[in-house]
Amino acid sequence: AQSVAQPEDQVNVAEGNPLTVKCTYSVSGNPYLFWYVQYPNRGLQFLLKYITGDNLVKGSYGFEAEFNKSQTSFHLKKPSALVSDSALYFCAVRDLWAPRMDSNYQLIWGAGTKLIIKP
């Protein structure tokens, strides 16, 4: 079955330290991978995506993510955390081989990870 797992409900990081939010996936074909962020009382914001090419993807607000095909992972990273990075982070995946893969019906969402950056 196709799935996305965000194994940590919450991640706590001190400001200035590097942060990692984990995401692993399971799809039949090649994955299209996404990270979104949700700030309190706001909708989700697109951060970055991996479709093809370089395994290290750079996105908004200094975030980057590394696609690892052998480990089926797409962890979100940032070298130096800011208090303003505190938010809810969602990983999502599309299966390139799924029927009508261009439909959002086929987009599989992780449960979300709450990131707390402490001053």
Add this chain to the structure above:
Amino acid sequence: KAGVTQTPRYLIKTRGQQVTLSCSPISGHRSVSWYQQTPGQGLQFLFEYFSETQRNKGNFPGRFSGRQFSNSRSEMNVSTLELGDSALYLCASSLTSGRVSSYEQYFGPGTRLTVT
């Protein structure tokens, strides 16, 4: 460009009532999707519209319906509200034209629906 707008932002209804939520996508975006977000269930896909046609619907009862207009604006309707319908309803638009899709979605701020 203006972002995705949703109205109203907050809504309080009683059980048995019906509600209509509105979404205006980013100019030029023809695909609109609706999601229900709750603490327990996370993000659940409701439906997706493209060029006034519903492309897909998630696993929600028939009380949930939607439509899209020729200007790509979309509405969703929930009839006979239940307490469990209390949630944040998110609308997202994306740039899709025929076989070309950018795939990333742009979300509105959501409508917070509380059913009492």
